[in-house]
Amino acid sequence: MNYDTVVVFGAHADDEITMAGTIARMSQSGVRVVVVTMTNGCEGYPRPEMKDVIVELRRREAAECDKVLGIQRREILDIPDMGLVNDKETLQRCIKIIREERPDAVFTHGPVDRHRDHLNTHVITVEARWHAGEPVAADLGPPWYPPHLYYYKAVTGGLPAIVIDVTETAEKRAEALATQVSQHTLFGRTKQDFEAEAESIRKNRPKRTEQFWIADGVQLSDFLPKGI
Numbered sequence: 001m002n003y004d005t006v007v008v009f010g011a012h013a014d015d016e017i018t019m020a021g022t023i024a025r026m027s028q029s030g031v032r033v034v035v036v037t038m039t040n041g042c043e044g045y046p047r048p049e050m051k052d053v054i055v056e057l058r059r060r061e062a063a064e065c066d067k068v069l070g071i072q073r074r075e076i077l078d079i080p081d082m083g084l085v086n087d088k089e090t091l092q093r094c095i096k097i098i099r100e101e102r103p104d105a106v107f108t109h110g111p112v113d114r115h116r117d118h119l120n121t122h123v124i125t126v127e128a129r130w131h132a133g134e135p136v137a138a139d140l141g142p143p144w145y146p147p148h149l150y151y152y153k154a155v156t157g158g159l160p161a162i163v164i165d166v167t168e169t170a171e172k173r174a175e176a177l178a179t180q181v182s183q184h185t186l187f188g189r190t191k192q193d194f195e196a197e198a199e200s201i202r203k204n205r206p207k208r209t210e211q212f213w214i215a216d217g218v219q220l221s222d223f224l225p226k227g228i
């Protein structure tokens, strides 16, 4: 993935951690990685007393995750959790970010998912990526059509896939998950669990990979070193 800039769309402020090893690998090699988080995570509270602070907690945890993975810009669109829809405003905000960043590739959720925010992130991203390239809505910036589109989860068959070796950055996923303290009840693991996993990976360096489904626009030559 010899890219200059990529934009990763996620419904919630931990979805992009699915591809943490790849994000870390890209950012370490100089790729500008931008994450767009559609919702504010307001329903992600496991106990009633957390309801009033969950949005702020998740914002802070996202900022910690950005440091771990080398994410250069994160836009949180602040839409209520479980309330994301493909309305005009949200679509245009996504088009504007794509036109600002002019990414080589866009990553998003796949189409097979029970969570409405995940599904709608998929639908909005696919449309925004196309609409960003059309000569319309000129106030949102000059047209830009990101040539490559990948899904990083929620796909069942039917699409070609690529496997990225993330052995060298494999501990980053556990380190990123360790930052998401408000979600640890949901994950069924503690911060100490994730820190121990990261330590074990650093020590033993097991082979790890991440998979992506090629939705559109990628050819084999895109994965060869530049100049070949």
Ligand SMILES: [Zn+2]
Pocket: 011, 012, 014, 015, 115, 118
């Ligand atoms: Zn999610």
